[in-house]
Amino acid sequence: MNTKQQRQAIIETAHRRYATKKYDPSKHISPADWRTILEVGRLSPSSFGYEPWQFVLIDSDKVKQDIKPFSWGAVNSINGADKLLLILARTDVAYDSDYVARLVRDIKGHLYSKLSPVSQSFKHFQENDLHLASPRARFDWAAKQCYIAMANMMTAAAELGIDSCPIEGFNYRKMNQYLKEHHLVDTKHWHAAVMVSFGYRDQPITPKVRQPLADIYRKI
């Protein structure tokens, strides 16, 4: 494939990715394709490399039916998508948290100290640049990063001919409460960020409707 064809293929993938409203429940994603999509999520970028996410496959029909009443945006996906993925965002990513200490030590293989230059610059960044002054602000910051992983997974899926739908049409308070009451998630440290479904569409793609580039892109 030459560069021109590559560009064309990229744009075709972007057109092909479509927020799928009707899935064919008889079609299933192969294990190899699913591993590829998850791997792309795992390899996604995160602030300071602290990976504030968890990917939870909602496989249980009971859980799917239980969450349906407060997940209006997921009903179509629950009714037909092969995979329904809940992405959790870490609530307490901070320079002095056990979570960051574990990531730095066990994953990155670096020495960890609250007083190290990296820890202190992360503290400064969160407090003075991002102004993360509340637990809610810290969660939102982590959740933004979860959306990057979700987007990467949807693009990878589209390249594999797999359809997807991003989902934030659910009641977040009820979802977290449900996950807590059913002991499915440690909700002290993890809250629902977003869901995303994958499978095969049972509908034609409608052409994309978007603002022209001239309205959304400019130089300063």
Ligand SMILES: Cc1cc2nc3c(=O)[nH]c(=O)nc-3n(C[C@H](O)[C@H](O)[C@H](O)COP(=O)(O)O)c2cc1C
């Ligand atoms: C953050 C986010 C949340 C969304 N939530 C839902 C949802 O809950 N249910 C749904 O059916 N579609 C949802 N969508 C899909 C959008 O409606 C869709 O992406 C948009 O209309 C553009 O259409 P397209 O993705 O097919 O190009 C969501 C999209 C994004 C990016």
